Each structure stands twice: as structure tokens, then as C-alpha cells.
Amino acid sequence: MDKTVIITGANSGIGRAATIRFAKEGYHIIMACRNLGRGKPALKAISEETGNKTIDLMELDLSSFESIRQFCDLFKQTYSKLDILIHNAGYFKHGEKTYQLSPDGIELSFAVNAFGPYYMTSLLLDELKQSDNPRILHACSTNIRHFFEPKRIIEFDNLLGEKKHDRRYSSYKMYGDSKMALLMLNFQMAKELEEAGIHVNAVQIPAIKMTKDTMNKMKSIWKVAARLQNLFSAPVETMADTYYTITTSDQFKDVTGQLINAERKMVEVSHYSKGIIQDIKQFTDQTVYPKYAIDEKASKLLWKLANQLIEKREI
Numbered sequence: 001m002d003k004t005v006i007i008t009g010a011n012s013g014i015g016r017a018a019t020i021r022f023a024k025e026g027y028h029i030i031m032a033c034r035n036l037g038r039g040k041p042a043l044k045a046i047s048e049e050t051g052n053k054t055i056d057l058m059e060l061d062l063s064s065f066e067s068i069r070q071f072c073d074l075f076k077q078t079y080s081k082l083d084i085l086i087h088n089a090g091y092f093k094h095g096e097k098t099y100q101l102s103p104d105g106i107e108l109s110f111a112v113n114a115f116g117p118y119y120m121t122s123l124l125l126d127e128l129k130q131s132d133n134p135r136i137l138h139a140c141s142t143n144i145r146h147f148f149e150p151k152r153i154i155e156f157d158n159l160l161g162e163k164k165h166d167r168r169y170s171s172y173k174m175y176g177d178s179k180m181a182l183l184m185l186n187f188q189m190a191k192e193l194e195e196a197g198i199h200v201n202a203v204q205i206p207a208i209k210m211t212k213d214t215m216n217k218m219k220s221i222w223k224v225a226a227r228l229q230n231l232f233s234a235p236v237e238t239m240a241d242t243y244y245t246i247t248t249s250d251q252f253k254d255v256t257g258q259l260i261n262a263e264r265k266m267v268e269v270s271h272y273s274k275g276i277i278q279d280i281k282q283f284t285d286q287t288v289y290p291k292y293a294i295d296e297k298a299s300k301l302l303w304k305l306a307n308q309l310i311e312k313r314e315i
């Protein structure tokens with residue numbers, strides 16, 4: 001197999017299951033993990049289970065532009081082509097009440113879930129262009145459905161710690177905001193990269209079984225809620241299959257700039273009007289996303305900020 005795929009957060013949960021899925025098909029995989037101590041046993045187990053000997057482990061901390069830069073430099077030294085880039089890693093520490101900043105001074109959820117992946121993609125464009133059908137996938141979340149609430153907006157005025165002392169911090173809200181930002185960046189990137197033939201999509205992930213480690217990162221009541229949610233959640237393998245289908249199948253060969261749900265259907269901007277019945281229908285309809293995702297002003301602001309942050313990094 002001459003196809004190379006990078007999977008971020010490949011040591012755990014959905015990323016680990018996706019690594020197994022690709023490994024069984026004989027892909028060359030780069031497991032991009034922030035903690036090599038957790039990555040090594042995962043690599044060994046996956047390699048033994050699948051018999052795939054073309055799996056590499058590389059260090060990547062998406063909260064740090066420096067780490068992303070180092071990862072990409074190292075990747076370029078070894079590889080000249082990248083076929084699939086799966087931005088699976090995610091930061092969520094529900095219940096955290098103290099404002100968290102990344103080493104680059106960006107709210108941590110935004111650094112890991114939105115701006116880090118954007119920076120990483122920007123550094124790997126040359127290698128993606130060498131593929132005959134390059135595809136990028138962003139792990140989005142059904143959490144963005146909170147944006148059906150008309151007043152919900154991204155806290156643009158608090159992404160660099162501006163209000164960290166005088167505004168209540170909700171890591172749950174910031175997580176949702178950062179996943180909405182990721183979706184907006186997904187739409188804009190797809191437009192920007194269309195001419196280069198790079199396909200960019202996002203997957204809307206519903207509740208999927210979380211590992212013990214993941215639940216332990218959460219605080220207080222959130223941990224209990226996560227345990228309860230796990231009882232009714234789908235196994236990680238179902239989402240790994242969806243990742244695989246979106247990034248490899250002919251069905252999605254020409255699809256770009258989309259949000260795709262767990263049933264592998266395109267999710268469209270909401271068409272529902274106002275009213276309680278409409279609101280209920282909208283919230284339960286997994287084929288629509290909130291209008292805010294295509295809000296022109298917010299999208300432009302986000303695009304500008306993302307580029308300012310990575311340009312600042314380039315200097």
C-alpha cells in the first residue's frame with residue numbers, strides 16, 4: 001500500500017480504533033500523539049493485532065505551535081507525500097473552571113481543537129498536494145447543536161485570555177465554541193484548497209464510548225454524566241469506520257466542504273423556522289446544523305484571527 005495517513009490522538013478512543021481500521025487495510029500510518037509513553041504501548045498492540053509493520057509514532061502536542069512545527073519538519077524529512085490527514089485529537093476537560101491558556105497564549109480548547117489543526121494543515125499542504133486524492137477530515141461534535149440557541153455566539157473577545165479574570169469560564173462552552181470554530185474553518189479551508197484538489201470535510205461525532213482515561217480527565221458531576229452517557233453510546237469502532245469511509249471511499253471522492261454525520265449523510269444548514277415545535281424538530285434532526293456556522297461576520301473574524309495567529313508564529 002502506497003498510501004500514508006496521519007491520525008492525531010491515535011493512542012486513545014476513536015483515534016486508536018481508526019488506526020486499527022487503517023492498519024488492517026495496510027496503510028502506512030503516522031500516529032501523532034502528544035505523549036509517547038501512551039503512544040508506544042498503543043503502537044505495539046496495534047501492530048501485533050493487525051500485523052501492520054508500517055506504523056510510525058511521532059510526538060505532537062497540538063496546544064503548541066512549536067511542537068506542531070517540529071512534527072511537520074520531521075514528517076517532511078521522511079515523507080514527501082501525505083494522502084490523508086485526520087484531525088482527530090481533541091481537548092475536553094468538562095468541569096474545569098479555571099481559564100486555561102496554551103503555551104502560545106490561546107485558550108486551550110481553541111489551541112488544540114481549532115487553531116492547532118489549522119496550523120498543522122497549513123504546514124503540510126505541499127505534501128498533501130503530492131497525493132492523487134488528498135483528503136482532510138476534522139473531528140467535529142454534535143455539541144455545536146447548542147448554537148441552535150439564537151443568542152449563542154463564539155466568545156471572540158475572550159480567546160486570548162482577555163477576560164480570564166472577570167468572566168466565568170466554562171470549559172464545556174469553550175469546547176463547543178472551539179468545535180464550531182473548527183467547522184467554520186473547515187468550510188473556509190475547503191474553498192481555499194479546492195483549486196489544489198484537496199478535499200476537506202468534517203464529521204459530526206455523536207456520543208461515542210469514552211475511555212476511562214478520558215472520563216477521569218473530567219471533573220465532578222461531568223465524570224458521572226460521562227459514565228451514564230457511555231451506557232448508551234456507540235462503540236469507537238463505528239466512528240472509526242466512518243472516518244475510514246469518508247477518507248478512502250469512492251462515495252466521498254469528490255465531496256468537499258461538508259459536515260457529514262455518523263450515518264454518513266450530508267448535514268445541511270438548518271431550514272427550520274421559529275416556534276417550539278420547530279425548535280424541537282431542529283434539535284433532534286441530525287441532518288441540520290446551526291445557521292451560525294455560516295455566519296459571514298463570525299466566519300471572517302475567525303479566518304482573520306486564525307491567519308494572524310499562524311502568521312505571528314511564522315515571524
Ligand SMILES: NC(=O)c1ccc[n+]([C@@H]2O[C@H](COP(=O)([O-])OP(=O)(O)OC[C@H]3O[C@@H](n4cnc5c(N)ncnc54)[C@H](OP(=O)(O)O)[C@@H]3O)[C@@H](O)[C@H]2O)c1
Binds near residue numbers: 008139214
Ligand atoms: N467520544 C465522544 O463522545 C465524542 C463526541 C463528540 C466529539 N468527539 C471528538 O472525537 C475526537 C476523539 O475523541 P475520543 O472520544 O476518542 O477522546 P479520547 O479517547 O480522549 O482521545 C483524545 C485524543 O486526543 C489527544 N489529545 C488531547 N490533547 C492533545 C494535544 N494537546 N495534542 C495532541 N493530542 C491531544 C489525547 O491524547 P492523550 O491520550 O495524551 O490525552 C487522545 O489521544 C475528539 O476530537 C473529540 O472532541 C468525541
